Amino acid sequence: MSSAQRSSRTGNESTADQSISIKIPASPEYIQVLRLVAAGLAARLSFTLEDIEDLKIAVDELSAYITGAHGRSGTLAVDFTLHDDRIEIKGTGKYAEGYDVRTDLTEFSRMILETVTDSADLNASDGLPVFSIVKSKSSG
Amino acid sequence: MSDRATLDRAEVRQLFLEYLDAPELDRARLRERLVDQYIGLVEFLARRFRNRGEPLEDLVQVGTIGLLKAIERFDLEREVEFSTYATPTIVGELKRHFRDKGWAVRVPRRLQELHLELAKIVSTLGQELGRSPTVAEIAKAAGTSEENVLEGLEIAQAYNFTSLDAPIDSDDAGSTSFADQLGSEDDQLLNLEYRAALAPEMAKLPERERRILYLRFFKGMTQSEIADKLGISQMHVSRLLNRTLMRLREALEV
Numbered sequence: 429m430s431s432a433q434r435s436s437r438t439g440n441e442s443t444a445d446q447s448i449s450i451k452i453p454a455s456p457e458y459i460q461v462l463r464l465v466a467a468g469l470a471a472r473l474s475f476t477l478e479d480i481e482d483l484k485i486a487v488d489e490l491s492a493y494i495t496g497a498h499g500r501s502g503t504l505a506v507d508f509t510l511h512d513d514r515i516e517i518k519g520t521g522k523y524a525e526g527y528d529v530r531t532d533l534t535e536f537s538r539m540i541l542e543t544v545t546d547s548a549d550l551n552a553s554d555g556l557p558v559f560s561i562v563k564s565k566s567s568g
Numbered sequence: 569m570s571d572r573a574t575l576d577r578a579e580v581r582q583l584f585l586e587y588l589d590a591p592e593l594d595r596a597r598l599r600e601r602l603v604d605q606y607i608g609l610v611e612f613l614a615r616r617f618r619n620r621g622e623p624l625e626d627l628v629q630v631g632t633i634g635l636l637k638a639i640e641r642f643d644l645e646r647e648v649e650f651s652t653y654a655t656p657t658i659v660g661e662l663k664r665h666f667r668d669k670g671w672a673v674r675v676p677r678r679l680q681e682l683h684l685e686l687a688k689i690v691s692t693l694g695q696e697l698g699r700s701p702t703v704a705e706i707a708k709a710a711g712t713s714e715e716n717v718l719e720g721l722e723i724a725q726a727y728n729f730t731s732l733d734a735p736i737d738s739d740d741a742g743s744t745s746f747a748d749q750l751g752s753e754d755d756q757l758l759n760l761e762y763r764a765a766l767a768p769e770m771a772k773l774p775e776r777e778r779r780i781l782y783l784r785f786f787k788g789m790t791q792s793e794i795a796d797k798l799g800i801s802q803m804h805v806s807r808l809l810n811r812t813l814m815r816l817r818e819a820l821e822v
Contacts, residue, residue, distance in 0.1 A: 457619050476701060477706065478792065479700070484810075489817070
């Protein structure tokens, strides 16, 4: 690791209400891209490592509902909004064909999400699955 | 799991009894029947490795070798389903396949070193700060960029560094029955609406993974607290947790 230290920050400390959008194919192998983006953005907000790990688990968990285990033809569009002390993530599945997508979280998913986020949910909106995540910087 | 798995538990037991007692000539035929019975399990497990650039057919063949090993080693005295017993052996064979091909060694050499260093730094910083460090803090301590740190942390999830990992699916991991491993803690895991689907998958998890799951989501302990309790690093906890959740998600087809 000889590469020079370089901060990803731009020097502008205020990140208030900036947002980033990214669209991936609705396939599980691209969820990793979302994990990286989420981690990168959370790092900008100086989240701790554990909070970042938690956020990635939440992104994984909810994205899996949209992509299914084997992928679906269509896209998962995700908006990340940065606030001073928290990140909000909203993901919408758009499919090329009709899928029977479950939008009721399993009890286990709910339990995982309650542990790793401030709030998280999955709903159907105009027949499309939409998830949302809010995760604040921990005070500790 | 497969429409080919048509025998019930008693019939499988009977088949195994016949197999174990059979003269050499009949063994091949009986073994074939056992393989037929469980090839669906092999295919199911092989599919978990399907995104690694190997044709599924090859993976099924590799997995079948694991299945044959499991058939040879299976002991009816053990009060455990054969599928429970065979799963770690089959998965172990698949992992070994990737490892032996150099696939997991060639790419992450640099990452493995980065990962080792990060694990050390995360744990030292955690102790100094009394909390989980931020990515900026880790990057500073490691003398590298935040991007490198993020990459190092994320890549660690995808690769299985055998040098860091105690064997998760060791060959004898399935030798104890689920009932034997069930502590009182686990009763609460099963006390869910979802238990009908979840419990069988939980039962297949190695004891440590199940425990991590329990401590994180049912007890609300942090990854660092769990790491302390189990005597492993926080990054290792993170990796096991991610992998376990992924496994459950795949198995349950959420």
